[in-house]
Amino acid sequence: MKNTKSAYTRDLSADEVKQHRLMVTKDALGFFPKPFKTFTLRVGSAEQETAVEAIECHCMGLAQPHEHYWLPVKAEPSEHPWERGKRVTIRKNEKGYSFEIL
Numbered sequence: 821m822k823n824t825k826s827a828y829t830r831d832l833s834a835d836e837v838k839q840h841r842l843m844v845t846k847d848a849l850g851f852f853p854k855p856f857k858t859f860t861l862r863v864g865s866a867e868q869e870t871a872v873e874a875i876e877c878h879c880m881g882l883a884q885p886h887e888h889y890w891l892p893v894k895a896e897p898s899e900h901p902w903e904r905g906k907r908v909t910i911r912k913n914e915k916g917y918s919f920e921i922l
């Protein structure tokens with residue numbers, strides 16, 4: 821995954837599709853507003869308010885609690901449904917954040 825300062829790219833996992841949220845890797849946290857700080861995400865012609873969420877996780881066992889970061893995405897262009905393996909990109913420019921799915 822290449823994550824530049826102007827874009828965050830992921831290939832959707834089954835869990836991301838099911839939960840309709842994107843995992844935000846730790847190295848990409850600086851790309852987004854701080855966790856739980858609401859911002860506007862443009863999805864096609866629609867806009868939605870969302871925020872990166874820090875959620876406690878025990879995927880490495882109870883002895884190693886840690887957090888994962890997720891970005892819920894509610895709306896989507898209907899012609900581009902979420903499917904596992906599809907590439908999504910969040911772009912950041914002077915107009916704000918926008919979501920693309922290919």
Ligand SMILES: [Zn+2]
Pocket residue numbers: 877878879880886887888
């Ligand atoms: Zn975990």
